[in-house]
Amino acid sequence: MINVVMMILLCLISLLCFFTFFKKPKDSSDLPPSPPSMPVIGHLHLLLSSLIHKSFQKISSNYGPLLHLRIFNVPIVLVSSASVANEIFKSHDVNISSRGLPPIDESLFFGSSGFFSAPHGDYWKFMKKLIVAKLLGPQAIERSRTIRAEELERSLQENS
Known part of the structure; x- marks a missing residue:
């Protein structure tokens, strides 16, 4: 009887940990597209596969000139097009320069x-x-x- 209770508690704690640590946040709808990521390291495995600039080029060719990456727990927005970067710096320059x-x-x-x-x-x-x-x-x-x-x-x- 004790083993059954312990097994149920272990399953509930495992589910709670899974949904706490690995569930995607709901407010990510305003972020650019993102490739699939690993739970802890994020998108680091995609960047270490070859030279960094070639990795960025390969990712941006699949997902577009503006995309969201996460390295460990640090969010990164990758801009790989000069025209998109120019537009961002023209229209959002105060937001970028005043970040906390x-x-x-x-x-x-x-x-x-x-x-x-x-x-x-x-x-x-x-x-x-x-x-x-x-x-x-x-x-x-x-x-x-x-x-x-x-x-x-x-x-x-x-x-x-």
Whole structure:
């Protein structure tokens, strides 16, 4: 009797684990088409079969210029056509440039107060102008002329 109860519990737990870990999410209707994937590694087996660019070409020839891949648990959208990439960057440039950072990047880059991790907007535009004018402008390059000359001379002496 105990064996039967244990067997039923084992079957129920197995079904629960199967549907929890291997069931496809329901909100994937807005994603591009995707080739069949493996449960844990995702589409990694398709990419390791040959050189990476040839694997991408083979997958995109079967599924079109825009497709969804998953490597382990990381979702990837593969764009293999220049015209589609141009359209994406023209119509969705703000969405792409303002994507969120993982928590570790937020702590390393001081949240969104830095230039590289700031969301696209007024602050980002101000920081870009400031960096271009003060750090990359003609005066900044002129101020670093002697340092660059010394480093070039030292590099040439070490390499000769």
